[in-house]
Every structure is written in structure tokens, then in C-alpha cells.
Amino acid sequence: MSVASALSQLANYRVHNTRASQRTFEKGYQILQKNAHKNLGDDSWAFLEQLALASIDIGRLDVADDCLQLLSDKFPGSPRVECLTGIRLEAASPPETALKYYSELLEADSANATAWKRKISVLRRTGKVEKAVGELCAFLDTFYTDVEGWLELADLYAECCQYTPSLQALSHALLLAPQNPFYALQFAETAYTANDLPLALKTFLVVVDMSDGDESGVTLAESTPLGITVRAWFGVKLCTRRLLAPSTLQPSSESGTPPPTPTHLALLDELATERLRVAYSSSAGVKGEIARGREEVFAWVA
Amino acid sequence: MSSSSAVSLYLDPQIRDWVLFPITLVMILVGVLRHYVVVLLQATPKKLSRAAIREQRALTRCQILRATSANSPIPPSFYKAISQNLSEALKAGTYLKDGPPKADAPPTTPNPLSDPAAMDGMMAGMKTQMVMMVPQMVIMGWINFFFQGFVLIKLPFPLTLGFKSMLQRGIETPDMDVRWVSSLSWYFLNFFGLNGLYRLILGGDNSADSSRDMTVSPFASMGTAQPGQPQDFTKLYKAERDNLEFAEGLYSWVGQDVDMKVLRKYGKLPPNSKQ
Structure with a gap:
């Protein structure tokens, strides 16, 4: 592979934040050995950072050390390089050393967000969840x-298993990115796990409402649900089934969400069943071919 | 530089070579020099402490919460909890850099002259101003001293009499054609008109153009735009609490009637039915 195409591929990885460490390393190492990064200009530092991270990922610490050396010669005292040094430290040294290193960084600049996040991740990794x-x-x-x-x-x-605080944290994520259906789905699933069925049902429906109808020209009732929508319909089905189940207890909702009326619940249940059947009646893209797991899903929704 | 036959005014080519070009060249070079001096003088932005960032961003949280309140992605109980928490915290001053204020302490307005951070901002403005003022004053003095009353060029297009005071500053001749440009006027034309050239040479956000700074004094810019200036967060917080209450009135959950909406969307319920 030529150096130019390798470089453009790596730049592409950087833009899209692709991790692909092994491939990054193979291409980057070849460039580093040919010294081709020298004529990249300002991009060469971003390249070195990328290569350092990739080589730490796959355990070639010698290459990472070379990159780090080049970077710290160019930018002494840069917080970004310091953080990279910390990651290199995490790779080989006991976590206590890395923790100590990050604490020192934070003492020097209490608002160093990257070092702070690394410190939290080390804490989590070593099992100090409370801290x-x-x-x-x-x-x-x-x-x-x-x-x-x-x-x-x-x-x-x-x-x-602290689902209520988890929901609270997720609600902040939802506030920050209200257009992201995946966060809403996570919220719904957490609510379902916390046994707050009305809330879960409503949030699953929000996800459906957000993510369906991507195909143009097809009416919604005829379109096939895809991707995240299918998962949300499964969630709807689970909720309605449990809400409809004859029980003496009223469904509890910690958040105080009122459940839909029984007529609507029945309609929703019917709709979810129908949607799931449509989703599994033919595999995505290929008409006529029967989707995998069709039997099981049909048996489950029936 | 010859004129048309009707006008009996001839300019010595020496004026072009030794006055017109030098003035233009000196102004361009001073602009470029100024750009690099300003770059050198620029202090690195000061790092904020953790508490200061928190103080600054407390308002952002409220704004984020308010931004979606009319169609909020989070259920009522969660919204109320967050909103009321924020309101309480703003009231108690939890987010203030120096902690909650004492009950009996007199309200103090921050004095920009006593706060070292504010002084820094002011000094930076003064330095840029000096770099702008000094060379321009020198150039103007130079032109006034050596080339006073010179006519430099003739514009290739006719102009109305209104431009006379603009183009013939320093020459008191009521009858001369407006198209002739005096040395001092040439200086001003360059002063205001070279920004486009600087943008070509130095890129978009250069600091070579000195006419831009003419409008702002170093003291005028203090209270408003400059980062790191003292702001009275207590007052801002108070205003934000009202906004929060207002947003809570507007609040509705996006999932409130979503079951009906989805059922209608898939044709299970007739459109616009109540039940």
C-alpha cells in the first residue's frame, strides 16, 4: 500500500473517530519508519497521537514511546501530551501509579477535564465504583x-442495580441530546428494568415515533420497521403484555406516569404484534426470503 | 502621470516614484508588522479554576433545560426535580465561585481596577491600542511634514463635489477638479481601505487592520465582550430563576400523548378522535 493512500485512510479514521487499532498501527508504523510524517506539516502531530494510541492498544509500547518522545519534544507541558503519557502509564504500570499521575495533573490544573475523566475511568476499572x-x-x-x-x-x-439514579443520569443525557433515539431507547429499557412499565411503554413509543418512517413514499402501515425501531416495538410488546396481564395489583410507577386506558393498551398490543410480524416476515432488503428467527418471533408474539 | 488636454495640471513622475508608492508601501508594511507584534503581545488565555468554570456554566444548565421545556424529552417528575434543584441552588448561591454569600455581608459590586484578572484584560487592550496608535501617528506626522499639499494621483472616474473634502484634505483650492487626490487623503484611503489586502496576505482573522480599532476604546470594551471580566453572577442567577419558573409553566412531556399519536399514525385510531 502506498504511503499516500495510507495517510488518507488514517486521516479518515481521525475524522470519524474510528478506533481500528490494528489497521491504524500497520499503516502508521510503515509511515513512521519511512519518516513520511515529517512532510505532513501540522497534521503530523495528530498522526503521531493517533499512532501512539493505536500502538498502546495493541501492546507495541516501544512504538508508542517513540511517538510520545517526538510529541513531548515538540509540545513540552501540553495537557494533551500529558494525558497521552498517562494512558501509556496505565498500559504498563500498576493503576496506583497512573492514579497518582492524574492526581498530580489535577492538582496543577484543577479544570483539566481529560485528566479528570481518565482518573475516573481508572477508578472504575480498579473496582472503586463508589469513588x-x-x-x-x-x-x-x-x-x-x-x-x-x-x-x-x-x-x-x-x-x-440503582435504576432510579441511572434514569436520572440518562434524563440529563436526553436533555443534552434530545434528538438521539438511542439514548431514549436506553432510558426506556432502564425504566423497564426498574419495573416502571407505564414510563417504559411511553418512552418506547417515543423511540418508535422518532425513528420510524425513514423510507419516503411508503405509508407507515406498509413500511417494514428496521433497526432500532424493531427493538422499540419489542419493548412496546413486552410492556403491553405485562400491563394487560390480569393481576390484582395496579402497575406501579415510581415516576407517577399514568398507564394508557385498557382499550388503547389492547390496540397498542395489536399494533406491536402486527409490526413485529411485518419486521420478521421478510429479511431486510431481500423480498421473498424468510427472515431468520421468524418462527420464534411469530410464536412469541402470538 | 499626465492629465487630459483640458486640464493644465501635470504631475512630476518623481512624485509617483518617491511619494505615492512609498506611502502605500509603508502603510502595508506597517500593517503586516503590526499583525505580528500583536500576535507576540497576545497573552495566553488564563486558565480558569474548577470553581470558576462551574460558576460560569451554571447558567448553561438552566438554558439547556429550558431549551426543550415546551416539548421536553424527560418525564414530569424528572423535569420538576431538576428544575427545582437548579432553582434552589441558584437561590442559595451554591454555584458561586466563593461559595454561598453570607447573610449579613454587604452587596459589593466588583471593582475592575482592584481585580487583577480585570486589569490583565485592560492591559491587553491598551497594548494593542498602543501598537495601533504609535505607528499611525508617526506616519501621519511624516506625511504632514514632508508631503503637505502634494497632489498625488488623479482618479480615472468623475466624482461629485461632495467628495472634495474627502479627497483633497490639506489643499485649500476651491476650483480644482475633485478627481485629484492629496497626500493626506491618500493616507486615509489606505488607512481604511487596506483591510482586503491584509486579508489576502495574512488570512482572515489578522490584526493588521487598524481602522477597526478606531471605534473601540480600551475602556469601552471592558464590561461587555471580553472574557474574564467580572460579572455579577448573583444578579444573573436571579434573572435565570424567573426564566426557569416560566419554562416550568410551559413544560410538556413529549411522551404525554405519544400512545394516541402512534396509534393514529398507524391508522388504529381515526385521526383527531378524542378517545
Whole structure:
């Protein structure tokens, strides 16, 4: 592979934030050995950072050290390089050393967001969940707009079966990215797990409402649900089935969401069944071919 | 530089070579020099402490919450909790950099002259101003001293009499054709007109154009745009609390009637039916 095409591929990875460490390393190492990065201009530093991360990922620490050396010669005291050094430290040293390193960085500049996030991830990795949650809360209190941070917090809570705090963290992520159906789906699934069925049902329906009808020219009733919509319909079906089940107990909702009326529930149940049958009657794209798992789904929804 | 036969005014080519071109060249070079001096003088932006960032961004949280409140993605109980928490925190001043204010402390307005951070901002403005003022004053003095009353060029198009004061500054001749441009006027034309050239040479956000700075004094820009200026967050927070209450009145959950909406969308319910 020529150097030029390798470079353009790597630039493409950088733009799209693709991790693909092995491929990045193969291409990047070849460029580094030919010294071709020198005539990249300002892009060469971004390239070195990318290669350093990739080689840490696949365990070629010697290459990572070379890149780091070049970077720290060019930018002494840069927070970005310092953070990369920290990641290199995490790869080989015990986590305590890395923690200590990040704490020193934070002492020098208390608002160093990257170092703070790395510190939280090390804390989580070493099993100090309580401490990680505390730090993450403090972090999000300062840097409210960090969606990844909120998702991480929701994940941490859900891992400890703390579904209500998890929902709260997710609601912040939803506020920050209200157009993202995947966060809404996660919210709905967390609500379902927390046994808040009316809330889960409504949020699943919000996801359906957000993500269906991408195909133009086909009426909704005739279109085939795809991707995330199918998963949301499964969620709707699960909720309606449990809400319709004869039970002496009223469905509990911690959030105080009222469930739909029984007539509507029945209609929704019917609709979800129909949608799922449509989704599994033919496999995506190929007409006439029977989708995998058709039998099971048909048996389940019946 | 000869004129048409009707006008009996001839310019010595020496004026072109030794006055017109040098003035233009000096102005361009001073602009370029100024750009690099300003780049050198620019102080690196000061790092904010954790508490200061938190103080600044507290308002952003409220704005994010309010932005979607008419069609909020989160259910009522969650919205209320967040909104009321924020309101309480703003009231108590939890987000203030120096912690909640004391009850009996007198309200102090930040004095920009006593705050070192504000002084820095002011000094930076002054420095840029000096870099602008000094060379322009020198050039103007130079032109006034050596080339006072010179006629430099003749514009190739006719103009009305209104342009006389603009184009013939420094020459008191009521009868001369407006198309002749005096040395001082040439200086001003360059002063205001070279920005396009600088943009070509130095790129978009250069600081070579000095006419831009004429309008702002270093003291005028203080209170408004410059980052790091003291703001009275207590007052901003108070206004934000009213906004939050207002947004809570507007609030509706996007999932409120979503079941009906989806059923209608798929034709299970007739459109616009109530039940």
C-alpha cells in the first residue's frame, strides 16, 4: 500500500473517530519508519497521537514511546501530551501509579477535564465504583454538557442495580441530546428494568415515533420497521403484555406516569404484534426470503 | 502621470516614484508588522479554576433545560426535580465561585481596577491600542511634514463635489477638479481601505487592520465582550430563576400523548378522535 493512500485512510479514521487499532498501527508504523510524517506539516502531530494510541492498544509500547518522545519534544507541558503519557502509564504500570499521575495533573490544573475523566475511568476499572461515582458526579457538576459522562454515570448506577439514579443520569443525557433515539431507547429499557412499565411503554413509543418512517413514499402501515425501531416495538410488546396481564395489583410507577386506558393498551398490543410480524416476515432488503428467527418471533408474539 | 488636454495640471513622475508608492508601501508594511507584534503581545488565555468554570456554566444548565421545556424529552417528575434543584441552588448561591454569600455581608459590586484578572484584560487592550496608535501617528506626522499639499494621483472616474473634502484634505483650492487626490487623503484611503489586502496576505482573522480599532476604546470594551471580566453572577442567577419558573409553566412531556399519536399514525385510531 502506498504511503499516500495510507495517510488518507488514517486521516479518515481521525475524522470519524474510528478506533481500528490494528489497521491504524500497520499503516502508521510503515509511515513512521519511512519518516513520511515529517512532510505532513501540522497534521503530523495528530498522526503521531493517533499512532501512539493505536500502538498502546495493541501492546507495541516501544512504538508508542517513540511517538510520545517526538510529541513531548515538540509540545513540552501540553495537557494533551500529558494525558497521552498517562494512558501509556496505565498500559504498563500498576493503576496506583497512573492514579497518582492524574492526581498530580489535577492538582496543577484543577479544570483539566481529560485528566479528570481518565482518573475516573481508572477508578472504575480498579473496582472503586463508589469513588468513581463520586468523582464523576463532581465532574458532571462542573462540565455539565459532557453527554458521555452522563451515559457513563447511568451505566455505573445500572451496574449496581440503582435504576432510579441511572434514569436520572440518562434524563440529563436526553436533555443534552434530545434528538438521539438511542439514548431514549436506553432510558426506556432502564425504566423497564426498574419495573416502571407505564414510563417504559411511553418512552418506547417515543423511540418508535422518532425513528420510524425513514423510507419516503411508503405509508407507515406498509413500511417494514428496521433497526432500532424493531427493538422499540419489542419493548412496546413486552410492556403491553405485562400491563394487560390480569393481576390484582395496579402497575406501579415510581415516576407517577399514568398507564394508557385498557382499550388503547389492547390496540397498542395489536399494533406491536402486527409490526413485529411485518419486521420478521421478510429479511431486510431481500423480498421473498424468510427472515431468520421468524418462527420464534411469530410464536412469541402470538 | 499626465492629465487630459483640458486640464493644465501635470504631475512630476518623481512624485509617483518617491511619494505615492512609498506611502502605500509603508502603510502595508506597517500593517503586516503590526499583525505580528500583536500576535507576540497576545497573552495566553488564563486558565480558569474548577470553581470558576462551574460558576460560569451554571447558567448553561438552566438554558439547556429550558431549551426543550415546551416539548421536553424527560418525564414530569424528572423535569420538576431538576428544575427545582437548579432553582434552589441558584437561590442559595451554591454555584458561586466563593461559595454561598453570607447573610449579613454587604452587596459589593466588583471593582475592575482592584481585580487583577480585570486589569490583565485592560492591559491587553491598551497594548494593542498602543501598537495601533504609535505607528499611525508617526506616519501621519511624516506625511504632514514632508508631503503637505502634494497632489498625488488623479482618479480615472468623475466624482461629485461632495467628495472634495474627502479627497483633497490639506489643499485649500476651491476650483480644482475633485478627481485629484492629496497626500493626506491618500493616507486615509489606505488607512481604511487596506483591510482586503491584509486579508489576502495574512488570512482572515489578522490584526493588521487598524481602522477597526478606531471605534473601540480600551475602556469601552471592558464590561461587555471580553472574557474574564467580572460579572455579577448573583444578579444573573436571579434573572435565570424567573426564566426557569416560566419554562416550568410551559413544560410538556413529549411522551404525554405519544400512545394516541402512534396509534393514529398507524391508522388504529381515526385521526383527531378524542378517545
